[in-house]
Amino acid sequence: MSSVKEHLQLKLKTLPEKPxxxxxxxxxxxxxYVGKAxxxxxxVSSYFNKTQDNGKTVMLVKRIADIQYMVVDTELDAL
Structure with missing residues (x-):
């Protein structure tokens, strides 16, 4: 994760373990990109922690400058 910008590292560390x-x-x-979890x-951390085989994902991660999120009650609510 050392290649991730410092402010993104902080965001990754403080993400909640919630849907x-x-x-x-x-x-x-x-x-x-918009996703649900x-x-x-x-x-979100999975994008940065493992070696990506998919070239499309690698290019996406290189372009990420900021991350925003919204917690919901259930995974179904994220749809």
Whole structure:
């Protein structure tokens, strides 16, 4: 995770282990990805913690400049 920008590292550490939706933003503030998760911390961190085989995912992660999220009551609410 050393290649992740410091402010993203802090966000990853403070993500709750709850269901929710997450958004990735590029440096210009444009939303580049929206996802849902049963566990925000595990799901969002998974993009940064493992070696990605998918070239599309690798390019996405390189573009992430900010992460926003919203906690919901259940995974179904994230839909």
């Amino acid at each position: 929710g939706i997450y958004q990735y933003f590029d440096a210009g503030g444009t939303i580049i 049963k566990n925000l911390k595990k799901r």
